[in-house]
Amino acid sequence: xxxxxxxxxxxxxxxxxxxxxxxxxxxxxxxxxxxxxxxxxxxxxxxxxxxxxxxxxxxxxxxxxxxxxxxxxxxxxxxxxxxxxxxxxxxxxxxxxxxxxxxxxxxxxxxxxxxxxxxxxxxxxxxxxxxxxxxxxxxxxxxxxxxxxxxxxxxxxxxxxxxxxxxxxxxxxxxxxxxxxxxxxxxxxxxxxxxxxxxxxxxxxxxxxxxxxxxxxxxxxxxxxxxxxxxxxxxxxxxxxxxxxxxxxxxxxxxxxxxxxxxxxxxxxxxxxxxxxxxxxxxxxxxxxxxxxxxxxxxxxxxxxxxxxxxxxxxxxxxxxxxxxxxxxxxxxxxxxxxxxxxxxxxxxxxxxxxxxxxxxxxxxxxxxxxxxxxxxxxxxxxxxxxxxxxxxxxxxx
Amino acid sequence: xxxxxxxxxxxxxxxxxxxxxxxxxxxxxxxxxxxxxxxxxxxxxxxxxxxxxxxxxxxxxxxxxxxxxxxxxxxxxxxxxxxxxxxxxxxxxxxxxxxxxxxxxxxxxxxxxxxxxxxxxxxxxxxxxxxxxxxxxxxxxxxxxxxxxxxxxxxxxxxxxxxxxxxxxxxxxxxxxxxxxxxxxxxxxxxxxxxxxxxxxxxxxxxxxxxxxxxxxxxxxxxxxxxxxxxxxxxxxxxxxxxxxxxxxxxxxxx
Ligand SMILES: Nc1ncnc2c1ncn2[C@@H]1O[C@H](COP(=O)(O)OP(=O)(O)OP(=O)(O)O)[C@@H](O)[C@H]1O
Ligand SMILES: [Mg+2]
Numbered sequence: 031x032x033x034x035x036x037x038x039x040x041x042x043x044x045x046x047x048x049x050x051x052x053x054x055x056x057x058x059x060x061x062x063x064x065x066x067x068x069x070x071x072x073x074x075x076x077x078x079x080x081x082x083x084x085x086x087x088x089x090x091x092x093x094x095x096x097x098x099x100x101x102x103x104x105x106x107x108x109x110x111x112x113x114x115x116x117x118x119x120x121x122x123x124x125x126x127x128x129x130x131x132x133x134x135x136x137x138x139x140x141x142x143x144x145x146x147x148x149x150x151x152x153x154x155x156x157x158x159x160x161x162x163x164x165x166x167x168x169x170x171x172x173x174x175x176x177x178x179x180x181x182x183x184x185x186x187x188x189x190x191x192x193x194x195x196x197x198x199x200x201x202x203x204x205x206x207x208x209x210x211x212x213x214x215x216x217x218x219x220x221x222x223x224x225x226x227x228x229x230x231x232x233x234x235x236x237x238x239x240x241x242x243x244x245x246x247x248x249x250x251x252x253x254x255x256x257x258x259x260x261x262x263x264x265x266x267x268x269x270x271x272x273x274x275x276x277x278x279x280x281x282x283x284x285x286x287x288x289x290x291x292x293x294x295x296x297x298x299x300x301x302x303x304x305x306x307x308x309x310x311x312x313x314x315x316x317x318x319x320x321x322x323x324x325x326x327x328x329x330x331x332x333x334x335x336x337x338x339x340x341x342x343x344x345x346x347x348x349x350x351x352x353x354x355x356x357x358x359x360x361x362x363x364x365x366x367x368x369x370x371x372x373x374x375x376x377x378x379x380x381x382x383x384x385x386x387x388x389x390x391x392x393x394x395x396x397x398x399x400x401x402x403x404x405x406x407x408x409x410x411x412x413x414x415x416x417x418x419x420x421x422x423x424x425x426x427x428x
Numbered sequence: 429x430x431x432x433x434x435x436x437x438x439x440x441x442x443x444x445x446x447x448x449x450x451x452x453x454x455x456x457x458x459x460x461x462x463x464x465x466x467x468x469x470x471x472x473x474x475x476x477x478x479x480x481x482x483x484x485x486x487x488x489x490x491x492x493x494x495x496x497x498x499x500x501x502x503x504x505x506x507x508x509x510x511x512x513x514x515x516x517x518x519x520x521x522x523x524x525x526x527x528x529x530x531x532x533x534x535x536x537x538x539x540x541x542x543x544x545x546x547x548x549x550x551x552x553x554x555x556x557x558x559x560x561x562x563x564x565x566x567x568x569x570x571x572x573x574x575x576x577x578x579x580x581x582x583x584x585x586x587x588x589x590x591x592x593x594x595x596x597x598x599x600x601x602x603x604x605x606x607x608x609x610x611x612x613x614x615x616x617x618x619x620x621x622x623x624x625x626x627x628x629x630x631x632x633x634x635x636x637x638x639x640x641x642x643x644x645x646x647x648x649x650x651x652x653x654x655x656x657x658x659x660x661x662x663x664x665x666x667x668x669x670x671x672x673x674x675x676x677x678x679x680x681x682x683x
Contacts, residue, residue, distance in 0.1 A: 326493055327530035327589075331544035331596060332519040334512075341543060346534050 086395075095393040096400045097157035099384050103400070106220015106375055112212060116223060117165045119201035121172055124149075126193050128173040132180020133187055137418040144411055146173050198234060202227075216294035220375040222404060224294070228376070229363045232301035239302065240309025245339070247314055258310070265307035271368055274300045278372045297369050305362050312354045316347030349423050356416035360409045377401055438647060441468045443502075444600055444631045445490065450499035452485060452655075459485050460496065461655045469599075472632045474642040474663075477652030478678055483635045486652065487602050490633065491522045504599055520548060523593025527605040529585040531577035531592070537564070538573040541592045549596060556595070563591040567621050583614030587621055594625075601625065603634040639682060643667065651675050 049057065059069045096103065105116055124145065131142040152158060153166040180186055205227070207213040219227065246258030265273065277300030281291060291299070320343060328338040348355075370379035381397040384390055390397075445467035452460040459482045467473050475483050488494040490501065492508060492515045501508040503518045532540050541560040545551045551559075564570045567587040569580075577585055586606055593601060603622065607615040619641050626632055626645045636642065642649060642663060649666040651659040651674075659666055659675040670676050 321528075321530075323526060323528050323530035324532065327524075327526065327532070329493060330491055330519060330522075330524035330526075331592070332516060332548040333544060334516060337547050341547065342532055346532075349534065 091396050091399075092393050093396055095384060095390045095396050097155075099380075099390075100157060101159075102384065103221045103377060103380050105223040106380060107218040108214060108220070108223065109218060112214050113161075115204040115207075115211065115214070119204045121165070121169055122200060123197060124169045125172045125176045126190065126197060128176020129180035129186060129190050129193075130176075131173075132177040132182070133184065133190055136422060137415055140418065141411070141415060142173055142177065146170055148407070149173075198230065202231075216292050219294060221380045222377045224369070224374060225363075225366045225376045228294070228298055228301060228366045228369060229359075231298045232305055233359050233362060235298070235302040236305035236309055239306035241313055241344070243306060243310035244313035244317060247310065248317065262307045262310050265304055266311070270301075270304055270365055271371060273304045274368060274372050276300070277303070293372070293374060297372060297374055301362060301366070305358065308358050309355065312351045312358060313347060315354065316349075316351035317343065319350050320346055352416055352420055352423070356412055360412050363409060363412070364405060377404060438468050438471055441470060443467065444469045444471075444504055445633070446500075446502040447490075448500040450486075450489065450496055450501065452482075452489060452494065452496040452498075454485075459655050460489070463499070463655075463657055465650065465657065465660075467600075467631060467633060469631055470629045471647045472626045472630075472634065472645055473648045473650055474646040475633065475635045475650050475652060476637075476642065476678070476682075478681075481652040482655040483652050484604050487604050487633055487635055490600075490602055491519055491524055493524075520596060521598055522600045522602055523596055523598035524602045525586070525589050525593055525604070525606045527608050529577070529582070529589045529609070531585055531589055533577050536574050536576055537569075537580070537588050540577065540588060541595045544592070545595050560591070560595055563594050564588070566594075566624075567591045568617070581614060582610045583617045586610065586614075586618045590618075590621055590625070600631045600633070603632065603636065605635050605637070607636065607638060637682065639667075651678065653678070 060066045105113065108116060127138065127142050127145055131138040149166045149170050153163050153170075158166075180190070202208075204211070205214065205219075205223075206216070243258045243262060246254045247262065249255045249258070268276075274297060277296045278293070281296050281299065285291065324342060324346065325338065328342040333342065366376055367378040369376050370382070375383060378401050381401045385394050385397050443466045445465070447463055447465045450460055450463040451458070463486060465473075475487065477483050485494055489496045490503065490508075495510075504521050506514055506517050506521070508514060508518055531537075532543070535543065538557070538560055541563060542553070542556040545556040545559065546553060549556075561570055561573065564573055567590055569584055569587055572580055572584060572588075577588070580588065590601075590606075606622070607618050610618065615638070619638060622632075622634070622641070623645055634641075634646075646663050649659075649661060649663050650657055651666065651672075653674045659670060659672045666675065667679065670679060
């Protein structure tokens with residue numbers, strides 16, 4: 031009898047929680063007179079703000095400042111007849127995104143769709159030149175084609191990774207020429223292109239330096255250890271603007287007359303040196319979060335130091351600090367606007383230059399809103415990808 | 429190889445581990461005091477002793493996870509010095525199993541087992557994989573090969589850790605309290621794997637509090653107290669007829 035009671039108890043579905051829209055409203059927004067008042071006040075404010083924004087964006091604003099200067103905002107003074115090279119670099123990037131989407135699915139799919147939608151919208155906007163429309167259409171085609179190819183075969187993983195590693199040198203080759211194509215001096219780089227190039231190059235270059243500094247700071251060799259500590263603390267104690275000035279003015283002094291670095295390169299070096307110090311501290315945090323047993327197990331198996339770091343320690347340490355690192359990358363991306371102080375014309379600098387032109391008097395709002403919108407899109411994308419990455423790698427679960 | 433080893437008496441065999449006058453300090457704390465111990469090939473030595481007596485420290489000096497200040501250690505004829513090449517050679521010969529398992533959480537079980545054979549022994553991937561599966565079979569969990577350590581029970585993780593150490597085909601296995609972090613119902617599955625391993629002729633040094641294991645499997649018991657070996661002998665001798673007062677005190681607490 032007793033036995034039966036425990037085994038025959040019916041399984042029950044959980045109680046229904048759906049209380050319907052009116053119920054939800056009542057429970058959350060109008061539960062008492064005080065909540066009701068707050069709800070009404072905030073509704074009024076929200077309607078007011080949304081209506082104002084809507085009217086401004088669609089009726090009041092003079093978007094011609096963006097449309098007429100679209101090329102300047104995107105690529106600066108980059109010569110028209112060489113623009114195909116920027117497009118080619120972008121197309122390689124797009125193709126890689128597409129193939130990666132096919133091979134890895136998941137997050138890359140979301141990135142691809144984002145990229146595709148942005149391109150599609152840009153393509154149909156009225157003020158875009160016909161040539162650009164063709165390139166954009168081709169890029170969307172590449173995205174889809176890449177996906178189709180990537181889906182076919184898992185074996186593409188390695189070539190695609192190699193492709194990503196080669197993307198930056200190849201892209202830079204197309205954009206700058208390196209003596210093989212007509213050189214497009216960095217003086218002509220500007221706008222969003224310059225912003226992206228500085229951010230991408232300094233993020234990538236600072237990565238290995240940051241890891242080495244983090245390892246150096248934990249090294250047993252006093253010289254390496256103290257060099258790393260002094261470097262990291264020095265850089266972290268100096269504002270980024272100062273680092274940029276130092277890179278502009280002092281680097282030529284250190285290097286003498288023999289090597290002439292151009293302005294953009296010096297800015298990239300400044301950002302890289304700055305970013306590396308912060309990255310090193312992030313990575314060090316990740317290293318410290320690992321239990322000693324991980325090192326000991328790797329050593330006991332006979333792995334030497336380099337292999338232990340490469341296969342056991344670093345993957346876990348980096349994984350643990352993805353959120354912090356992406357935060358750092360986002361802030362570097364935004365901080366690129368500081369290059370206007372050393373005379374480079376990035377996206378924001380270009381917008382400021384344009385509104386100084388009497389022809390576009392009184393269009394600051396439009397220009398800055400556009401710049402803000404572009405930054406927001408990129409930064410939000412980065413943060414979104416980081417969150418997805420964390421989840422798919424199971425950060426926090428050990 | 430196991431049959432031959434069983435037949436051959438221990439006396440006739442060569443020493444796999446030779447420890448002579450070993451001393452170690454942590455700062456001013458003298459944790460190992462003139463420890464002498466020889467372990468023959470195929471011998472199973474169980475190390476007992478109260479908490480803080482230096483058992484872990486001792487077993488960890490054997491594969492250079494801890495340094496020592498005085499004395500000599502020879503593992504399979506290799507002198508354990510500060511020379512990195514010697515340390516690497518010794519670590520290739522010795523596998524170690526830890527109390528906390530210490531599996532690599534970012535790799536699947538299979539990759540945990542294959543990592544060292546591929547990167548230290550330089551085996552081809554096919555060979556490493558074949559042997560990894562054989563070992564996982566041997567410790568009874570081939571079906572978990574593609575899971576991550578976090579998805580396994582403690583007992584399963586510890587068995588993987590044993591397989592991972594064995595994958596390097598070591599001549600010596602060191603165990604530091606391999607069952608102390610396990611729930612009671614999982615202890616047996618790990619001890620069974622260790623027993624099988626002992627019978628196959630593996631040279632083993634085992635720190636444990638599992639007296640049944642010590643009685644059944646050990647060729648010799650070594651009792652540590654305050655960093656010294658206070659008693660050493662066959663299990664029967666030590667358990668039934670301890671010579672030293674401190675051994676009696678320790679055994680009366682445990683049994
Ligand atoms: N890294 C260290 N630094 C300083 N002292 C240490 C360190 N590791 C261990 N000790 C000390 O050395 C002594 C021996 O420690 P050990 O871990 O070898 O003991 P044990 O016999 O393994 O004990 P248990 O049974 O609790 O594991 C203890 O007094 C301990 O506090
Ligand atoms: Mg211990």
